[in-house]
Amino acid sequence: MLGKDVSLLDYLEREGLLSRISDIFVRTLAGSVIGDDFGEGPAKTWLRRNQFDRIFDLAGATDPEIKIFAAFRFPQRQQMEQLSIQVGQHNAEKERLENAVADRINAFRTARRDLTMALRLQLVREADLKDLQSRFSHLRQQLQSVSGADQDSTADKDQKGAKSAASPLETGEPVRTVHNLACVGGTLFNRCLGAMPNTQLLSEVEPLSQLTQSNRFVPADLISLLRFGSRPADDALSVEIFLAGMDVLYRDASSRGLHLILRDHAHSIFCDGPGLQSRLHLRAVLEKTYALRSILFVRHPLASFSSLQVNEWLHFSPPTLDTYAERYLAFLDAHKGVDQMRYEDFLENPEKEMQRACKILGLDYNPEFIDTFSAFSLSGDSGRTGDVIAPRKPRAITEELAQAAEASAAYGKLCKTLQYPIIQPDTELQTTSQD
Numbered sequence: 001m002l003g004k005d006v007s008l009l010d011y012l013e014r015e016g017l018l019s020r021i022s023d024i025f026v027r028t029l030a031g032s033v034i035g036d037d038f039g040e041g042p043a044k045t046w047l048r049r050n051q052f053d054r055i056f057d058l059a060g061a062t063d064p065e066i067k068i069f070a071a072f073r074f075p076q077r078q079q080m081e082q083l084s085i086q087v088g089q090h091n092a093e094k095e096r097l098e099n100a101v102a103d104r105i106n107a108f109r110t111a112r113r114d115l116t117m118a119l120r121l122q123l124v125r126e127a128d129l130k131d132l133q134s135r136f137s138h139l140r141q142q143l144q145s146v147s148g149a150d151q152d153s154t155a156d157k158d159q160k161g162a163k164s165a166a167s168p169l170e171t172g173e174p175v176r177t178v179h180n181l182a183c184v185g186g187t188l189f190n191r192c193l194g195a196m197p198n199t200q201l202l203s204e205v206e207p208l209s210q211l212t213q214s215n216r217f218v219p220a221d222l223i224s225l226l227r228f229g230s231r232p233a234d235d236a237l238s239v240e241i242f243l244a245g246m247d248v249l250y251r252d253a254s255s256r257g258l259h260l261i262l263r264d265h266a267h268s269i270f271c272d273g274p275g276l277q278s279r280l281h282l283r284a285v286l287e288k289t290y291a292l293r294s295i296l297f298v299r300h301p302l303a304s305f306s307s308l309q310v311n312e313w314l315h316f317s318p319p320t321l322d323t324y325a326e327r328y329l330a331f332l333d334a335h336k337g338v339d340q341m342r343y344e345d346f347l348e349n350p351e352k353e354m355q356r357a358c359k360i361l362g363l364d365y366n367p368e369f370i371d372t373f374s375a376f377s378l379s380g381d382s383g384r385t386g387d388v389i390a391p392r393k394p395r396a397i398t399e400e401l402a403q404a405a406e407a408s409a410a411y412g413k414l415c416k417t418l419q420y421p422i423i424q425p426d427t428e429l430q431t432t433s434q435d
Contacts (some may be wrong), residue, residue: 008321096178126368129196134364168250175250175260176293176361177283179335181328182267183307183345184299187378188389190263192354193361194376195369200253201261203378207242208235208279209268213314239285250290259363262286263378267315271324274317281334293361296335300420301328301345302427304406306395321401332417340418350389396428 052384168175178193180186187203194201207223218224253260257354264282286292305324305393309315338361346353351368358365366372374387405411405422415422 017019026238043148046115048303051308056266065366069193092236102168121369123372125373127368164207168290171248172291173254173259174293174362175286176363177286177292177294178261178297179266179281179283179294179338180264180333181271181304181331182295182313183225183304183311185346186263186297189341189343189346190261190359191378192350192369192373192389193357193363193377194259194378195373196259196358196363196366198258198429199261199363200258201263201378203263204265205262206268206282206385208240208281209272210279211265211268211272235279235330242285242349243289246289247290259361259417261361266331267313270327270334272315276327276330283335283338294335294338295360296332296338296340296358297343298340298418299412301325301411302397302423303394306397321404322410324407325414328414329417330408332414344391347389347391393429394424396430397423398430402429 001226024071035392178186178190180189190201190203195198214299216224216228218228222245223233223238226238226241266281268278269279269281283292283294300319301324305321308324314324341353341357351367353371355365370389403422412422
């Protein structure tokens, strides 16, 4: 044991240990600082395993000076370990704070998005109310203009009775229809139509479409269920079922003061299958029963064909630009006399073009549709994204596609019919085909 007046160094020298370890003590400290790879060898190993243990045995573990000696055995390494622990704790705390901030930001964005959507829907409801008030005022004026008559003549009563029993084709509110092929910007245009006051818009309506066969789980679709049933129905029965459902939908919309708009899915009639189909398209199904107001929405055919390629929606055979042009021409022939609108014009001046669309369809125009259209989600919304309506640069096309455009007689006829150039001026050419 060490006495009160005996220092640790005196003790080591008395025991003959100081001279034996002084030459390797520095090397041991250097090894503890730099790492275990430095100073390895008999001296360090002997010092660690023998002399320190012997010193502790001789002096006793309770002596304060021995404790001090042990504390400074590897001081640098202990400091490094403590720093490493502190750095780990700091990084953990930093990660926790970063996650908390990210959660707050996400919550704020979600709340802002929900609030924006609620405000947009409120604007739509206000526009609906304003339109209903205007229509109610108009009806009241009409009633007041005939209030002076005491009673109608028998002939007038018979005429009114016949009118009340007449079909929607003769007396009712028209059904609005929008017709477009795939990848022409139809969903964006129809979302804007849906933002007009008191409209009820159904997207991708086509009673005789065959594309639904890819999904046989259609529990709410009677026409598809019949098609997949044990005794498949013919087209005539499918049309009858569709018109029966349309009657319910039409009467409900009329009773609520809503304007019914149907956007077709012409792609499944004109661009599906190995050849042109003889099935009736939506307008042909409706025109014998309902008064119609319609728009034909088109886009440069090379741009729409290129988008079909990218989306892998070339459902016709052979999947060439020439075949597509023939199908497009058939689509135009089936809708002769229908007012046309261009996607490019709509992007260039959406307010002006939407006013024109409302005039064609007999709808009240809502100038706030630019701020509210994004609140509406429709089926078929797989193309253009974002809340800003503005022109975009045409998608680059391959040299092979450009050559096909120049060589196809059907495509040339189509561009002439739609009054488009063969290739849009800003279109870039790629040296290799797109994947």
